[in-house]
Amino acid sequence: MWLLQHRISEEHDWKPLYSFGMTEFYPKDFGVMNYATSTRKGCIFTQKIIVARMLLDEDGGDIVGTVLLDGARFKRRIGSETEEVKICESDDERVDGLRDLFGIDLSEREVEGIKGTVTEL
Numbered sequence: 685m686w687l688l689q690h691r692i693s694e695e696h697d698w699k700p701l702y703s704f705g706m707t708e709f710y711p712k713d714f715g716v717m718n719y720a721t722s723t724r725k726g727c728i729f730t731q732k733i734i735v736a737r738m739l740l741d742e743d744g745g746d747i748v749g750t751v752l753l754d755g756a757r758f759k760r761r762i763g764s765e766t767e768e769v770k771i772c773e774s775d776d777e778r779v780d781g782l783r784d785l786f787g788i789d790l791s792e793r794e795v796e797g798i799k800g801t802v803t804e805l
Contacts, residue, residue: 693764733778733803737786751785753778756805758785775805 686704691697721729728734732755739749739762749762751769758769758781769785772778775798782788798804 692761696764731802735782735786735788753781753786755803772805775799778805 685706687700688702688704689698690701691699721727724730733753734755735753737751738747739751739760740746741748749760752759752761756772756778758772760767760769770777770781772781775795779790779795782790
């Protein structure tokens with residue numbers, strides 16, 4: 685079992701984020717897992733949009749921070765410093781942020797798919 689842990693600074697405790705087993709998975713396995721997390725009403729991923737991107741050091745070897753979208757808030761954390769980059773007032777602003785901060789370009793169909801859902805702003 686592998687465990688991904690995170691701490692904001694040396695003064696903070698390590699917190700577990702994800703665990704990874706050594707079981708081999710196949711594409712159909714991931715399809716079933718993704719279906720469950722994208723359809724269950726009690727799952728956070730059906731109630732909120734969450735996106736994370738790790739920031740690497742200049743050599744590209746170590747993770748030094750994170751850019752995070754949590755609902756309508758874009759944040760950047762480097763070391764123990766967190767800055768709020770943007771609070772979105774509309775889905776258009778959030779779509780722009782996904783493109784600018786994560787390099788995610790949503791198609792018109794994907795943007796239309798947000799309308800009428802619990803995650804719409």
